[in-house]
Amino acid sequence: MIDKISLTCNFEPNYTYMDLHGDTSEDPYRVRLYKYICNLDFATVMYKPHKFSPELNDRIKFSKVDINPKRFSCYSEMWAYLDSLFREYDSPFDILPESFNVTRVDIAVDLENFNIKHILSSLHVKNIRDESLSFYKGTIYAGTDPKIRIYNKIAEIKNRIRKHKEITAYEQHLLDSGKEYTRFEIQKRTDNLNLKKLTENFEELSSYFDRIEFFSLQENCSCSVMQFLYKQINRKFRNNLECFKNLQIIPDLKDRYIKSAREWFSLKEPF
Numbered sequence: 001m002i003d004k005i006s007l008t009c010n011f012e013p014n015y016t017y018m019d020l021h022g023d024t025s026e027d028p029y030r031v032r033l034y035k036y037i038c039n040l041d042f043a044t045v046m047y048k049p050h051k052f053s054p055e056l057n058d059r060i061k062f063s064k065v066d067i068n069p070k071r072f073s074c075y076s077e078m079w080a081y082l083d084s085l086f087r088e089y090d091s092p093f094d095i096l097p098e099s100f101n102v103t104r105v106d107i108a109v110d111l112e113n114f115n116i117k118h119i120l121s122s123l124h125v126k127n128i129r130d131e132s133l134s135f136y137k138g139t140i141y142a143g144t145d146p147k148i149r150i151y152n153k154i155a156e157i158k159n160r161i162r163k164h165k166e167i168t169a170y171e172q173h174l175l176d177s178g179k180e181y182t183r184f185e186i187q188k189r190t191d192n193l194n195l196k197k198l199t200e201n202f203e204e205l206s207s208y209f210d211r212i213e214f215f216s217l218q219e220n221c222s223c224s225v226m227q228f229l230y231k232q233i234n235r236k237f238r239n240n241l242e243c244f245k246n247l248q249i250i251p252d253l254k255d256r257y258i259k260s261a262r263e264w265f266s267l268k269e270p271f
Contacts, residue, residue: 001069001070001107001108001109001257001260001261001264002069002070002105002106002107002202002261002264003068003069003070003106003107003108003185004066004067004068004069004104004105004106004187005066005067005068005069005102005104005105005106005195005198006064006065006066006067006102006103006104006105007064007065007066007067007082007100007101007102007103007195008061008063008064008065008100008101008103009061009062009063009065009086009099009100009101010061010062010063010099011062011063011086011095011099012047012062012063012086013038013045013047013063013085013086014084014085014086014087014088016088017084017085018038018040018045018085021040021041022038022039022040022045023038023039023040024036024037024038024039025037025038025039027050030050030051031051032046032051033046033049033050033051033060033064034046034047034048034049034050034051034064035047035048035049035050036048040085041071042067042068042071042072042081043065043066043067043068043081043082043085044065044066044067045063045064045065045085046063046064046065046066047062047063047064048062049061049062061101063086064103065082065085065100067081067082069264070168070170071168073267074264074265074266074267074268075199075264075265075267076267076268079097082095082100083095096196097194097195097196097199098194098195098196098197099194099195100194100195101193101194102190102193102194102195102197102198103189103190104187104188104189104190105187105188105190105193105198105205106185106186106187106188107185107186107188107205107206107208107257107261108183108184108185108186108257109183109184109209109253109256109257109260110153110174110181110182110183110184111181111182111184111249111252111253111256112177112179112180112181113179113180114180114181114182115180115182116138116140116150116151116152116182119150119214120135120140122214122215123140123142123212123213123214124212124213124214124215125142125143125148125211125212125213126210126211126212126213127143127211128142128143128144128211132144138151138152138155139151143211145187145188145189146186146187146188146208146211147186147187147188148184148185148186148187148211148212149183149185149186149187150182150183150184150185151182151183151185152180152181152182152183153171153174153181153182153183154174154175154179154180154181156183157171157174157175158175184209184212184253186205186208186209188205188208199265202261202262202265203258203261203262205257205261206253206254206257206258207254209250209253209254209257210250210254212249212250212253213250214249214250
C-alpha cells in the first residue's frame, strides 16, 4: 500500500475550504518553512514560505500537502479531495496531477504472524552505515533515504487508541482479526517525480524492498548480528551465505505491495 505522500505545488490553497474544514495556525517568528499550517481531517496543508529572504522564499513551492492515502478507498477519491483543497468554486484554472511534485512517498506491507524478535539476528540491509541501524522501543530502523522501519503494527494501533487517536477501517480490520502483524515500511524522498508519474510507475517502488535480506542462521537473539557480521566476511565467501538466505520473504513483500497498490490506483470513487 501507499502509506503516506508529501506533495508540493505552486497553487494557493482554497482558503474558503481551509476556514470551513480546518484549523489554521500562523508562525509569526519564521521558525517553520511555511507561515501557515492548516490541519484537516485527512491532510495537513502548509503554505506561504517565509523562513528565508524574499528571493529564496519565491523559489520554494507555495504550498505543501502531507496526506495519508490509507484514509481514502482509492486514488480517485484522494484526488477529488486534493482538488477540493486547491480549487476555488468556479475557478477557471485546471488542477492537474502533474502540477503536484512528490517529495516523499512511503510504501508499506503488513505480514501476519511474523515475529520481529526472531528476525533481528538474521536481518541484513544493503548499502547502509552501521550507525543508521537501530532497535528502539520495538521498532527496527535502518538507513536514511530510503528509511526502513519494521515494527509490530498491532502494538502501534493499540498505542494510538490509548492516546485517543483515530484509526482507519483497515487498521480496525487488522485489530479485529486477533492476529499479530509486522509492518514493513519504506520512506523515500524523491526528485523529479510528480503525482501523475507516481500513478503510472508506482510498481517500481517495490524495488526498495530488495535492500532487505534475511539469513536463517540464528532465530532468537536480541541484537542484529547479521548486519555487522556480513561486513566482516570476505567478499568471496559471501556467496556461501546464499544457501541460508530466505528467498521467500522479500518477493512476498513486493507482491503484496504491488497487488494492494494496483487495486487502490485502479478502483474508482463510488459515485
